[in-house]
Amino acid sequence: MALPVRDQLKYWGVAALVFFVLLWVLGSVILPFVLGGAVAYFLDPIADRLQRLGLSRVAATATISIAMMLIVVLLVLAVIPTLFNQLTALINSAPDIVRKMQAFLTERFPELNDRTSTIRQTLQSIGDTIKAQGGQLANTLIGSALGVVNAVVFIVVVPVVAFYLLLDWDRMVARIDAVLPRDHAPVVRQLARDIDRVLAAFVRGQLSVCLALGTFYSVALMAAGLQFGLVVGVIAGAITFIPYVGALIGGMLAIGLALFQFWGDWVSIGIVGGIFALGQFLEGNVITPRIVGNSIGLHPVWLLFALSAFGSLFGFVGMLVAVPVAASLGVLARFAVAQYQESLLFTGLAGKTAEKPPEDGDAA
Numbered sequence: 001m002a003l004p005v006r007d008q009l010k011y012w013g014v015a016a017l018v019f020f021v022l023l024w025v026l027g028s029v030i031l032p033f034v035l036g037g038a039v040a041y042f043l044d045p046i047a048d049r050l051q052r053l054g055l056s057r058v059a060a061t062a063t064i065s066i067a068m069m070l071i072v073v074l075l076v077l078a079v080i081p082t083l084f085n086q087l088t089a090l091i092n093s094a095p096d097i098v099r100k101m102q103a104f105l106t107e108r109f110p111e112l113n114d115r116t117s118t119i120r121q122t123l124q125s126i127g128d129t130i131k132a133q134g135g136q137l138a139n140t141l142i143g144s145a146l147g148v149v150n151a152v153v154f155i156v157v158v159p160v161v162a163f164y165l166l167l168d169w170d171r172m173v174a175r176i177d178a179v180l181p182r183d184h185a186p187v188v189r190q191l192a193r194d195i196d197r198v199l200a201a202f203v204r205g206q207l208s209v210c211l212a213l214g215t216f217y218s219v220a221l222m223a224a225g226l227q228f229g230l231v232v233g234v235i236a237g238a239i240t241f242i243p244y245v246g247a248l249i250g251g252m253l254a255i256g257l258a259l260f261q262f263w264g265d266w267v268s269i270g271i272v273g274g275i276f277a278l279g280q281f282l283e284g285n286v287i288t289p290r291i292v293g294n295s296i297g298l299h300p301v302w303l304l305f306a307l308s309a310f311g312s313l314f315g316f317v318g319m320l321v322a323v324p325v326a327a328s329l330g331v332l333a334r335f336a337v338a339q340y341q342e343s344l345l346f347t348g349l350a351g352k353t354a355e356k357p358p359e360d361g362d363a364a
Helices: 005-025 027-052 057-078 080-108 118-143 145-167 169-178 185-223 229-238 245-261 266-291 300-341
Strands: none
Touching (some): 027 057, 027 169, 027 185, 027 300, 057 145, 145 169, 185 229, 185 245, 185 266, 185 300, 229 245
């Protein structure tokens, strides 16, 4: 005999509470394992496809690991140094950019020449603050021995965790399926399939979209001659998963830097703006429909709320788990609504009333 619903809710509630407490307490400790699990989940379809081509699971995992290692090495050798140099140069150029913006504004608005003006004082402090904070952050990350140790551990642990999880992924899924409550196993499997569908569409799809758009923006902006094109492209691509935010922030940053670098050359400034307009067109009409699909079941507002809430409560780890948790809660919410619509609470007594057989006069 199955446990009463009240007891089941109590046990599942305790399990959820333990999960969130552990996430809060062990956030920084479990970060490499969360990232390793995310990498394994992202690469599992590729491993499955290689298995269908005839490779064993071990050979498929080893092939994927070697390919990813080569990609990382190429990025470290070819892209990371340039990205770091451009980011450092951008931080150092911030005071000059702000001063030129201040000179432009004072020409247009002479009242800003008043030294007591709040806007003038704010503009003077913005550049120095960005440079000071950026330098402080760089010194903290580079000079801290603990930070270096954590970075080394992070770099070593994440690939190892991802390798073993990818190798044992199918076995882990089978073991979890074997311990499901027998009375609820079919429903849990269906909910898990729905959650996987949403996550596959969003996580795998959006990561692919972010990579594609980040590469497009970076290459196009550098080809257009923008001084910090690689940094802008990476920033715009990295936050593309938030609808319109990536293009908006990246476009504003790129056009602002273009105004600073190409002032008076309106063709070059227009090219920079056109790159982001073309990127938005490609994203909305070509890339996202082909990779993600038209419907993923994860509303942008719900995603923003989940990222904000989990990021505030659990830090960076919370932001990593926000998407899968939001997808899971969305699927569970739709399941609960469907159950509610089939219950007496929704249908009332009218839902139980059987249809009356047609009378002789109605048959005609």
